[in-house]
Amino acid sequence: MIPVTTFAGKRVALFGLGGSGLATARALAAGGADLTAHDDNPERVAAARAEGIATGDLRALDWARVEALVLSPGVPLTHPRAHWTVDLARAAGVPVIGDVELFARERRAHAPDCPFVAITGTNGKSTTTALIAHILREAGRDVQLGGNIGTAVLSLEPPEAGRHYVVECSSYQIDLAPTLDPSAGILLNLSPDHLDRHGTMQHYAEIKERLVAGSETAIVGIDDVHSARIAERLAHAGNRVVRISRRTPLEEGFFAEGTRIFDAHAAHAEAYVDLAAIPTLQGSHNAQNAAAAIAACRVVGVDDEAIRAALGSFTGLKHRMQPVARLGDVTFVNDSKATNADAAAPALSTYSRIYWIVGGLPKEGGIDQLSGFFERIAKAYLIGEAAPAFAATLGEAVPYEIAGTLRQAVADAARDAMEDEGGAHRPVVLLSPACASFDQYRNFEERGEDFVAHVAAVAGIEMLVDGGGKER
Numbered sequence: 179m180i181p182v183t184t185f186a187g188k189r190v191a192l193f194g195l196g197g198s199g200l201a202t203a204r205a206l207a208a209g210g211a212d213l214t215a216h217d218d219n220p221e222r223v224a225a226a227r228a229e230g231i232a233t234g235d236l237r238a239l240d241w242a243r244v245e246a247l248v249l250s251p252g253v254p255l256t257h258p259r260a261h262w263t264v265d266l267a268r269a270a271g272v273p274v275i276g277d278v279e280l281f282a283r284e285r286r287a288h289a290p291d292c293p294f295v296a297i298t299g300t301n302g303k304s305t306t307t308a309l310i311a312h313i314l315r316e317a318g319r320d321v322q323l324g325g326n327i328g329t330a331v332l333s334l335e336p337p338e339a340g341r342h343y344v345v346e347c348s349s350y351q352i353d354l355a356p357t358l359d360p361s362a363g364i365l366l367n368l369s370p371d372h373l374d375r376h377g378t379m380q381h382y383a384e385i386k387e388r389l390v391a392g393s394e395t396a397i398v399g400i401d402d403v404h405s406a407r408i409a410e411r412l413a414h415a416g417n418r419v420v421r422i423s424r425r426t427p428l429e430e431g432f433f434a435e436g437t438r439i440f441d442a443h444a445a446h447a448e449a450y451v452d453l454a455a456i457p458t459l460q461g462s463h464n465a466q467n468a469a470a471a472i473a474a475c476r477v478v479g480v481d482d483e484a485i486r487a488a489l490g491s492f493t494g495l496k497h498r499m500q501p502v503a504r505l506g507d508v509t510f511v512n513d514s515k516a517t518n519a520d521a522a523a524p525a526l527s528t529y530s531r532i533y534w535i536v537g538g539l540p541k542e543g544g545i546d547q548l549s550g551f552f553e554r555i556a557k558a559y560l561i562g563e564a565a566p567a568f569a570a571t572l573g574e575a576v577p578y579e580i581a582g583t584l585r586q587a588v589a590d591a592a593r594d595a596m597e598d599e600g601g602a603h604r605p606v607v608l609l610s611p612a613c614a615s616f617d618q619y620r621n622f623e624e625r626g627e628d629f630v631a632h633v634a635a636v637a638g639i640e641m642l643v644d645g646g647g648k649e650r
Contacts, residue, residue, distance in 0.1 A: 179201075179204060179205055179208060179332065179333055179334075179336075180205055180281060180284050180331075180332045180333075180334060180337070181205055181208035181209035181210075181284075181336065182202075182205045182206045182208070182209035182211060182280050182283075182284060182332070183209040183210065183284065184209070184280070184283045184284060184287050185206060185209060185211040185245060185246065186209055186210035186211065187210060187211075187212065188211060188212060188246075189211075189212045189214075189239075189243050189244050189245055190206055190211045190212065190213050190214070190244065190245055190246050190247075190248060191213075191214050191215075191216075191236050191239055191241075191244050191246070191247045191248070191263065191267070191272075192206065192213060192214070192215040192247070192248040192249075193217065193236060193247065193248075193249055193250065193253060193261065193263045194217055194249060194250025194252065195217040195219070195222040195223060195225070195226045195250075196217075196222065196250060196252065197330060198250060198277055198330040198331075198332075199215075199217070199250035200222070200225075200231075201330035201332050202248055202250070202276075202277045202280065202330070202332050203226060203231045204229070204231065204332075204333075205277075205280070205332035205333075206248065206280075207231055207232070213231065214232055214233065214234045214236060214239060215231055215232065215233045215234075216234065216235065216236045216263075236263055236266065237262075237266070239266075241266055241267065241269070241270035242270055244267070244270065245272070246272060246273050246274070246275055247263055247264070247266075247267040247272055247273070247274045247275070248275055248276065248277070248280065249261070249263065249264065249274055249275070249276055249354055250277075251276055251277075251326075251348060251350035251351045251354065252350065255274065255350075255353055255354065256353075256377065256381075257377045273356075274354065275354050275355065275356065276350075276351055276353075277330060277331055277332050277351070277354075278331055278345065278347060278352070278354065278355040278358060279354055279355040279356065279357060279358065280332060281331045281332060281334075281343075281345070282355060282357055282358050282359060283357070284336070284337055285337045285343070286357075286359070288336065288338070289337035289338050289339055289341065291339065292337050292339060292340065292342065292343065293319075293342045293361045293362075293478040293479075294342075294343045294345070294359075294360045294361045294362075295310055295342070295343065295344045295360060295362045295363075295364070295474045295478065296325075296345050296346075296347050296358065296360035296362075296363050296364065296389055297310070297344070297346050297347065297363075297366070297470070298346070298347045298348070298349070298352060298363075298364065298365055298386055298389050299364070299365055299366025299367045299368070299386070299399065300366075300367055300368055300369045301366065301367055301369070301463065301521075301524075302366045302367065302463055302464075302466060302467045302470075303326065303327075303346050303366065304326075304327050304346060304495055304498065305464065305467045305494070305495055305498060306364065306366060306467040306470050306471055307323065307325070307327050307344055307346040308323070308327065308492075308495050309459075309467060309471040309489075309492055310344050310471045310474050310475060311323040312488055312491075312492050313471060313475045313480060313484070313485055313488040313489070313492075314342050314344065314475065314478070314480065316487065316491065317475075317481075317484040317485075317488065319342045319480075320340055320341045320342060321341075321342045321343075321344060322334040322335055322341060322342065322343050322344070323344050323345075324343075324344075324345055324346075325345035325346040325347055325348075326346040326347060326348040326351060331343075331345055342478065345360075347389055349382060349385045349386055352385050352386065352388050352389050353385050355388075356388075357392070358388065358389055358392050359393070359394075360389070360392070360393045360394070361393070361394050361395065361477060361478060362393060362394070362395045362397060362474040362477040362478060363389045363390040363392065363393030363395070363396050363397065364389075364390070364397045364398075364470045364473075364474055365386055365387070365389065365390045365396070365397070365398045365399065365405055365408060366399045366405075366466060366467070366470055367399045367401060367402050367405055368382070368383050368386060368402050368404040368405050369402065369520070379404070383404040383408070386408075387408045387411075390408065390412060390417075391412060391417070393417075395418045395419075395420060395477045396409070396412050396417055396418065396419045396420070397419075397420045397422060397470055397473045397474055397477075398412070398419060398420070398421055398422070399421075399423065399424075399466055400422070400423050400426065400428075401423055401425060401426065401466070409421055420432070420473045422466060422469040422470055422473060423469075424463065424465045424466035424469070425462065427440070427442070427447065428442045428447075429442055429444070429445040430442055430443060430444070430445075431473075432450065432469035432470075432472055433447075433469065434462060434465035434466065434469060437452055437453045437454040437460075437465070438450075438451070438452045438453070438454075439451050439452075439453065439465060439472065441472075450472065450482070450486075451468070451472075451485075451489055453465060453468060453489070455490070456489060456490055456492065457494075457501045457509075458492050458493060458499070458500070458501070459489065459494075460528045461499070461524050461525070461527060461528035462524075462527070463527075464499075464524075468489060471485075472485055472489075495515075496512070496623070496626065497512055497513070497514040497622060497623060497626035498513065498515045499511060499513050499524065499525050499528065500512045500513070500626075500643070501642055502630050502633055502642055502643045503630075503634070503636075503639050503640060503641045503642055504639075504640045504642065505592065505595075505596060505636060505638060505639050505640065506596060507604045507605065508592070508595040508596060508598075508605050508606070508607060509604065509605075509606050509607070510592075510607045510633045511525065511529075511606055511607070511608045511610075512609055512626045512629050512630060513608060513609055513610035513611075514609055514611065514615070514622045514625045514626030515622050516610040516611060516612055517538075517541070517611065517612075517613060517615070517622055518541045518612060518613070518614075519541070519543060519544070519545050519546075519547050519548050520547075521612070522545075522548060522610040522611070522612040523547075523551070525608055525610040526548060526551035526554060526555075526610065527551060529554065529603075529606040529608060530554055531554070531556055531598065531603035531604065531605045531606065532554050532556060532605075532606050533555075533556055533591040533594055533595045533598075533605060533606065533607045533608065534555050534557070534558045534608050534610065535558075535559045535561065535581075535584065535587045535588070535591060535607070535608065535609045535610070535611070535629075536558055536559070536560060536561070536564075536610065536611055536612055536613070537560045537561040537562040537563075537564040537565050537568055537611055537613055538562040538611045538612075538613030538614055538616075538617055538619075538625070539562065539563055539564065539613055539614040539615065539616045539617040540563065540564035540567060540568075540613050540614075541613060544564070544567055544568065544571055544612075545568055545571055545572075545612050548612065549575070552572070552575045552576050555576045556594070556595075556598065556605065557576070557578060557579070557591070557594055558572055558576050558577070558578040558579075559578070559579055559581040559586075559587035559590055559591050560579070560580045560581060560587075561581055561582060561583060561586075561587050561611070561618075562611075562613060562617045562618055563617045564613050565580045565581075565582065566580075583618075584609075584618070584625070584628055584629055584632060585632050588607070588629065588632040588633055588636070589632070591607045592607060592633075592636045595607050607633075609625075609626070609629045611625070630643060
């Protein structure tokens with residue numbers, strides 16, 4: 179835990195006692211804050227009180243004496259309308275901040291020179307975050323990994339000299355972190371997302387820009403208009419900017435051509451690494467993730483030889499284009515995290531001969547936008563509530579069967595892939611559902627684990643992961 183000493187003896191209001199909110203409350207209490215915490219869920223309030231955390235009615239506070247409102251990232255700050263606690267804080271002139279802001283203040287107070295890499299973007303954040311942490315660990319660094327990737331940032335070990343922090347930041351967290359100042363800040367890309375919480379694409383982009391604007395070195399993907407403009411603005415303002423691209427040759431920065439990443443300086447580009455033999459970094463989206471990770475690790479002093487070696491041993495993230503097994507020439511890939519069409523596109527663009535397990539609880543728009551990848555699909559296996567609608571979308575363009583369950587889909591896809599005589603392209607059995615999981619599973623993790631279990635039951639299979647989804 180990182181005790182929040184920067185608010186010792188000061189009155190702090192906190193709203194939201196879920197996972198990260200509870201961790202934040204513990205950290206504030208441990209640091210000596212005069213804390214009053216609350217949540218709309220009485221069970222969460224009771225659980226916090228049972229731990230000894232001071233709870234109370236925030237409406238009854240004397241807000242003139244409150245130093246800060248600490249808001250959990252899931253609580254609305256602006257849209258569709260500000261939470262009632264935000265209204266109370268603003269009326270009293272009280273700043274509204276979050277756990278990442280508290281971390282930034284603790285780092286500045288206790289170990290301002292300890293390396294801090296912060297990662298954001300619409301897509302690819304978690305893979306890039308995990309890859310950076312992996313490279314740093316392989317290079318022998320003391321690494322703390324947290325933030326939006328699943329471990330609350332204030333539950334990490336306290337800042338000290340030489341300790342490296344790798345923190346994934348959502349737009350919600352950045353919006354609550356006005357003094358965020360990483361050593362290396364990464365903005366991978368921007369596309370419309372979370373507009374129900376931010377109102378407009380412009381506001382969403384402005385929030386993401388704050389992370390790189392406050393960085394000592396800004397690493398910015400320039401493959402979309404919003405991010406490219408941000409890179410230009412930062413460079414014009416005198417910030418140190420490293421541009422990355424997964425499709426455009428650059429005069430300065432890192433860019434990808436196919437599976438190779440190039441390091442460009444003074445309009446001269448040298449091949450840096452070839453990702454062709456790294457199964458967990460396939461696809462142009464992962465080339466961008468790798469380019470960002472290389473740039474960030476250089477910023478914090480890792481040498482190129484160590485970076486290249488660590489890239490080759492990266493095992494990837496569970497449920498994100500994760501190779502889990504082989505059977506002859508057939509590879510089985512768990513991409514259960516693909517809960518909408520946009521998220522399924524990277525996997526469909528990476529493989530050329532796909533036995534596609536797709537379906538679940540459908541999102542708006544279905545899979546219509548994926549039609550450009552249909553020529554890559556040897557056959558589709560439709561599961562869950564989406565099956566009839568997806569069958570209509572596939573029509574005569576893609577052979578399909580309505581498998582109904584994941585168990586049946588895995589069995590049939592494995593059989594068909596093993597009989598494949600498609601030629602040069604090796605077949606892949608791909609779970610990339612393009613749907614939420616809630617019609618049949620509690621979450622995408624449970625769906626991915628069920629896929630791995632059914633794959634393990636296929637006769638003669640060579641598992642690349644254990645029952646928990648970790649590399650063998």
